[in-house]
Amino acid sequence: MVVQRTYDEINAKIRAGNVVVVTAEEMVAMGMRDMAAAAREVDVVTTATFGPMCSSGAFLNLGHTEPPMRMTRIWLNDVPAYAGVAAVDCYVGATEASETEGLRYGGAHVIEDLIAGREVRLRAASPGTDCYPRKHFERTITLGDLRDAFLFNPRNCCQNYSAAANSTDSTLHTYMGTLLPRLANVSYTTSGQLSPMLKDPTYRTIGIGSRVYLGGTEGYVAWEGTQHFPEQERSSGVPVAGAGTLALIGDMKRMKPGYLRAASFHRYGVTLYVAAGVAIPVLDEEVARAAARPDSELYTAIYDYGVPSGSRPALRRVSYAELRSGRVDLNGVSVPASPLSSYRAARRIAGELKELVATGMFTLTAPVRPLRGAAPGGTRVTACGEGR
């Protein structure tokens, strides 16, 4: 029997409290060979990731001052925020470094501090205009003082990401962590079989408008992420290197401490660990098959970061099962492999999302428009006929 489910049917089950939801890890562990049976049994599969996502930041509206001010330069705890928008709007980027603390403190820390309810020092400057006469402003703010604060991350949830090693004679400190000389270790950064975009590799269900679990609360897919590249080489439909990405948006005021964590990579700089979860509706057997794919059937390539070029050579293709075993074979030598994204946190987030779905707190949304490069069959064609 061919299984076909609609979003409405799944949401009805969620509301009725009888939805069958499992995490992607549990879906893999079920080890089902019969995908028609898997699709019959499971309605929703939850996925998650908790890794460093540099392309993150927040739009803040600081509220008007008296007399009013068109803030043309803004600092939050000495971290410059982009003020080239309206009078008291700004964007604080995760990787922006403090002018006084250097790489130890940056935009990501400002975001973490605000969500944790901590005070942040706001400083603003302006040349002054007829309508906005004020030239200087300084005060301490908290998230509650802000009129609006929403996270807008131009590129999150990278579908896949290259692993890294270093063939040179000296240690490299990179955004892929510490890479010891002479290929002595490998680092990688996706949650493999738990990773959202690896479990819906052809974007059948994840699209623009999809509700996601971001920063411990509801968020949405705003657009394809920057550098979205669905054309990437694939194995059984799954990209074997960086491919799809998501631009995510969510209300910072509802986000929870611990779900966005500021980090600083030695001699690289500041970044933000972002907790993101996606619930995949099992529309049919094909969606089930992709969501059940184990680490042993998901691949990436190890690149030599010792070559200072965008076209650095790939050393070899590797499965996530090998990477997650903790040791990888490189030129006949077994070397340690370690992740930068937390599998433990990803598992917890996928579990929380499962719970939210199971208790009727999180319903699923069909994409308003599919991501560029999406396989057909995931969503209905929109009213204006540009479904895909």
Next chain:
Amino acid sequence: MARARVVLTFPAGLVETPVTYHLVRDFDLVVNILRAEIRPGEAGTLLVDLDDGDGRGRLDEALEFAAHSGIRVQPVAGRIAIDRERCVDCGACVGPCLAGALSLDRETWELRFDSTRCVLCKVCVESCPLGAVTVEF
């Protein structure tokens, strides 16, 4: 009398060089190897006590020789401390820990620290993006 407890980190190419032999023979040092983590073809680490044997050996010159040979020489003091509140169990410190003191539990994916294996090379301190690893004195 001079004494030093140091961690010697060998790049992969030097693992097969008999450094200890040179320290003993060429510099008259009393060498006590406390811990060694060496795999052929990989970088290796050696935690050693070096003693000049009441002034007979030449400790400073020996350390200079080691550094000159491409070996990283780090004096040992203190111990590694992990702030569990800051740690997110990402694993960024695990791969660079050649002593194998840091690992991820394959069931829970929680960071584990085995202090008996730690050679205090402190690579984990730099490697932790959350700033959760420090050296306590």
